[in-house]
Amino acid sequence: xxxxxxxxxxxxxxxxxxxxxxxxxxxxxxxxxxxxxxxxxxxxxxxxxxxxxxxxxxxxxxxxxxxxxxxxxxxxxxxxxxxxxxxxxxxxxxxxxxxxxxxxxxxxxxxxxxxxxxxxxxxxxxxxxxxxxxxxxxxxxxxxxxxxxxxxxxxxxxxxxxxxxxxxxxxxxxxxxxxxxxxxxxxxxxxxxxxxxxxxxxxxxxxxxxxxxxxxxxxxxxxxxxxxxxxx
Amino acid sequence: xxxxxxxxxxxxxxxxxxxxxxxxxxxxxxxxxxxxxxxxxxxxxxxxxxxxxxxxxxxxxxxxxxxxxxxxxxxxxxxxxxxxxxxxxxxxxxxxxxxxxxxxxxxxxxxxxxxxxxxxxxxxxxxxxxxxxxxxxxxxxxxxxxxxxxxxxxxxxxxxxxxxxxxxxxxxxxxxxxxxxxxxxxxxxxxxxxxxxxxxxxxxxxxxxxxxxxxxxxxxxxxxxxxxxxxxxxxxxxxxxxxxxxxxxxxxxxxxxxxxxxxxxxxxxxxxxxxxxxxxxxxxxxxxxxxxxxxxxxxxxxxxxxxxxxxxxxxxxxxxxxxxxxxxxxxxxxxxxxxxxxxxxxxxxxxxxxxxxxxxxxxxxxxxxxxxxxxxxxxxxxxxxxxxxxxxxxxxxxxxxxxxxxxxxxxxxxxxxxxxxxxxxxxxxxxxxxxxxxxxxxxxxxxxxxxxxxxxxxxxxxxxxxxxxxxxxxxxxxxxxxxxxxxxxxxxxxxxxxxxxxxxxxxxxxxxxxxxxxxxxxxxxxxxxxxxxxxxxxxxxxxxxxxxxxxxxxxxxxxxxxxxxxxxxxxxxxxxxxxxxxxxxxxxxxxxxxxxxxxxxxxxxxxxxxxxxxxxxxxxxxxxxxxxxxxxxxxxxxxxxxxxxxxxxxxxxxxxxxxxxxxxxxxxxxxxxxxxxxxxxxxxxxxxxxxxxxxxxxxxxxxxxxxxxxxxxxxxxxxxxxxxxxxxxxxxxxxxxxxxxxxxxxxxxxxxxxxxxxxxx
Numbered sequence: 001x002x003x004x005x006x007x008x009x010x011x012x013x014x015x016x017x018x019x020x021x022x023x024x025x026x027x028x029x030x031x032x033x034x035x036x037x038x039x040x041x042x043x044x045x046x047x048x049x050x051x052x053x054x055x056x057x058x059x060x061x062x063x064x065x066x067x068x069x070x071x072x073x074x075x076x077x078x079x080x081x082x083x084x085x086x087x088x089x090x091x092x093x094x095x096x097x098x099x100x101x102x103x104x105x106x107x108x109x110x111x112x113x114x115x116x117x118x119x120x121x122x123x124x125x126x127x128x129x130x131x132x133x134x135x136x137x138x139x140x141x142x143x144x145x146x147x148x149x150x151x152x153x154x155x156x157x158x159x160x161x162x163x164x165x166x167x168x169x170x171x172x173x174x175x176x177x178x179x180x181x182x183x184x185x186x187x188x189x190x191x192x193x194x195x196x197x198x199x200x201x202x203x204x205x206x207x208x209x210x211x212x213x214x215x216x217x218x219x220x221x222x223x224x225x226x227x228x229x230x231x232x
Numbered sequence: 233x234x235x236x237x238x239x240x241x242x243x244x245x246x247x248x249x250x251x252x253x254x255x256x257x258x259x260x261x262x263x264x265x266x267x268x269x270x271x272x273x274x275x276x277x278x279x280x281x282x283x284x285x286x287x288x289x290x291x292x293x294x295x296x297x298x299x300x301x302x303x304x305x306x307x308x309x310x311x312x313x314x315x316x317x318x319x320x321x322x323x324x325x326x327x328x329x330x331x332x333x334x335x336x337x338x339x340x341x342x343x344x345x346x347x348x349x350x351x352x353x354x355x356x357x358x359x360x361x362x363x364x365x366x367x368x369x370x371x372x373x374x375x376x377x378x379x380x381x382x383x384x385x386x387x388x389x390x391x392x393x394x395x396x397x398x399x400x401x402x403x404x405x406x407x408x409x410x411x412x413x414x415x416x417x418x419x420x421x422x423x424x425x426x427x428x429x430x431x432x433x434x435x436x437x438x439x440x441x442x443x444x445x446x447x448x449x450x451x452x453x454x455x456x457x458x459x460x461x462x463x464x465x466x467x468x469x470x471x472x473x474x475x476x477x478x479x480x481x482x483x484x485x486x487x488x489x490x491x492x493x494x495x496x497x498x499x500x501x502x503x504x505x506x507x508x509x510x511x512x513x514x515x516x517x518x519x520x521x522x523x524x525x526x527x528x529x530x531x532x533x534x535x536x537x538x539x540x541x542x543x544x545x546x547x548x549x550x551x552x553x554x555x556x557x558x559x560x561x562x563x564x565x566x567x568x569x570x571x572x573x574x575x576x577x578x579x580x581x582x583x584x585x586x587x588x589x590x591x592x593x594x595x596x597x598x599x600x601x602x603x604x605x606x607x608x609x610x611x612x613x614x615x616x617x618x619x620x621x622x623x624x625x626x627x628x629x630x631x632x633x634x635x636x637x638x639x640x641x642x643x644x645x646x647x648x649x650x651x652x653x654x655x656x657x658x659x660x661x662x663x664x665x666x667x668x669x670x671x672x673x674x675x676x677x678x679x680x681x682x683x684x685x686x687x688x689x690x691x692x693x694x695x696x697x698x699x700x701x702x703x704x705x706x707x708x709x710x711x712x713x714x715x716x717x718x719x720x721x722x723x724x725x726x727x728x729x730x731x732x733x734x735x736x737x738x739x740x741x742x743x744x745x746x747x748x749x750x751x752x753x754x755x756x757x758x759x760x761x762x763x764x765x766x767x768x769x770x771x772x773x774x775x776x777x778x779x780x781x782x783x784x785x786x787x788x789x790x791x792x793x794x795x796x797x798x799x800x801x802x803x804x805x806x807x808x809x810x811x812x813x814x815x816x817x818x819x820x821x822x823x824x825x826x827x828x829x830x831x832x833x834x835x836x837x838x839x840x841x842x843x844x845x846x847x848x849x850x851x852x853x854x855x856x857x858x859x860x861x862x863x864x865x866x867x868x869x870x871x872x873x874x875x876x877x878x879x880x881x882x883x884x885x886x887x888x889x890x891x892x893x894x895x896x897x898x899x900x901x902x903x904x905x906x907x908x909x910x911x912x913x914x915x916x917x918x919x920x921x922x923x924x925x926x927x928x929x930x931x932x933x934x935x936x937x938x939x940x941x942x943x944x945x946x947x948x949x950x951x952x953x954x955x956x957x958x959x960x961x962x963x964x965x966x967x968x969x970x971x972x973x974x975x976x977x978x979x980x981x982x983x984x985x986x987x988x989x990x991x992x993x
Contacts, residue, residue: 019686
């Protein structure tokens, strides 16, 4: 799998993503500077990493969404290419119009970092084939603005098309209450584009690839993408 | 934002008139230099006389500012230097001891660990968010200035009594500030220590520690070399923030603390992250001859330090300093503590390459001076020489005081048999576990990204944090510790104990303790009793470091921690670093499975003096603190480390605040497995359960290994007794007093969130 990780000033989980992709696929991703206007030829997956692009000073992801490289990312998505946005990457995606909705400040107005359970809503997408449908996985979250909101019509459409990728849950897969760390509508932790080739999520599967460091529940996502690109 | 022509025009007019005003200020005649003005700069009459003698004339206004910046307590260590020399700083694994931006130790495989702790107490009290944030920024800069990539942050926080009207606001601001900076910069904040004491009501402590990894043969230093080399300014622009920050840090607070808000800097973690990447990229090119971050006293301190260390003069042309605002005077530019700035001496042949890297990262790059052979620090601005001072003497002849000191009065030990339990033990434990000092600090550490970089093997909540180095198998154990109530009662034993506890916490995860950084927080050293505390704590630290082969490689002294004449409890914070050969062979504190044997390692005398039990349950703070037998500390710790290395034990926890009962409760809550304990018949029970005797650990093991552990302990001369077994959903301290684990955990988790949710009064 040829993965390209986009680097914005202020990205800070790119090393975590590089390591995850390398560990799972055995192949080093290429790094693409925000000022570039093209992606490396043959790119299968574009990954927008976590961090605080441009310091998140205006609005999370708003400036990065307008970086030169984003035209190339949008074109890649329009061609049916795979795009994965994690945390700040997800925030950039919604600002760039790759996915609907917005990510507001966490309901309690505090940054939250903890281990968090998610339910895998479906396993027939390019990203989730290595999970079981309804499987509960444990990954890391670390964000101050992960409260997913959209207008009622958008939420209805996302739910109707089963485009919710992951929901926050407790260890038993129960959704709601204290299991929702940020107040997201319908406990949404991640969503797909209409063609399921673009995934944005707040949690950090890239931090869960090693049994010594929290567990390996994040591996499945990268294994799924790698498998999908091999088959394609 | 509205962008109407009218508004822009107005703004331009406004700026123009501002500029005219600024120019007028710069060109105005500077104030006359008088002893009063010197005093207003924090310089004592004898210090001002020393300046006059040194330069043989009245200093210029700018020069006065330079002296005040260089000779304040914060930069010159004038009260502590004499005594700091008593600390052991060497070991075969120490690459760089105190005196550089951070300490450096060899961790094998060609790698070095670079670390330091520093205080940002006064700024954090005035403006908690920015004060704490820039404290983190400053210490991160110290570490990456030396060529290391930061891999972890820790902190040690001390707040006033919870019921003090400012405390909640300070906790909220400091925690948010630490999180905002570290999270954005992208370093995991993996550990810390937070508690509350009324002595900090008017002067909180915010000590931040940063840890980085570098190649052992690629460490960068501040020492300039070569005459005529360019002095380059990098990073953010200079503004009027933080002027006299270091001077503020060198004076006690009085009622006008609020008025010092402009002396607090404003942090920009985004720029710091860019500065990190740009610096590390630049260092790879071989262009960097010397590098120094602009921390306290900004451009002055960094310029003087680089020159003085390299036996060179430095000539600065302030017209070339990138400024954020117009019309800044030489005085302001030299004393500004604007953040995220670096000074470097570059190889002239690689200047272009260096500039390209900084432009790529969108940072300022300006040649603002050069090295000279004059040994003078000269500063010109708008065609005028604003300062011309002997560079070595600026640092070397800074005042050095042997201040008068008196020892703290010795406290009598408390006989454990004299303490009767006022309430049943189970109730006492439930109460202790929910006190501000012992409650879960989850509300705090969940606001810090402690998982970024994907190497956090043990997250906050254990004895020490454990991080993996790269892809392993090696790792580091990290901790911050001090028990100020012990230091208050007996500064010497308290100093020893702080080091011993750091050593014990590293040992409890299986690490070999290697070195410490210290952050000595005390009151006004001009008071003999405070000076006595400082000296005794340093001596205690030194004794423990020597006995435990645990040298001091970096540190910081923060004095004048007083408000309205009242000093904080002496708080010599210790940041400990330990080395782990294989992170898969570490220990952690949760009980792992039911039916295991619980063993108590170390001698229990039931020491209750200065214990949390006395303070929280009996309502008195009396007696001598527990003494630390350093030989036993070492013997017991080495024994426990051996058990961890051989994987004989399944859980390990050191015993500290709250004693054995609290240690057991923490292990049970973390593992969600109960335990039942037999109370030693030979000891009065409050002492056995809640005594804070040192050099002790609780370990668990499979029942079939327990006897062998006890035999091995006996051979090693280590006290060891089987005290109970894990299992069930209660903690049973003696027949009949079972506490439901769920109730304990609820009480332990509830205090801090509930406290923080109360409305600000």
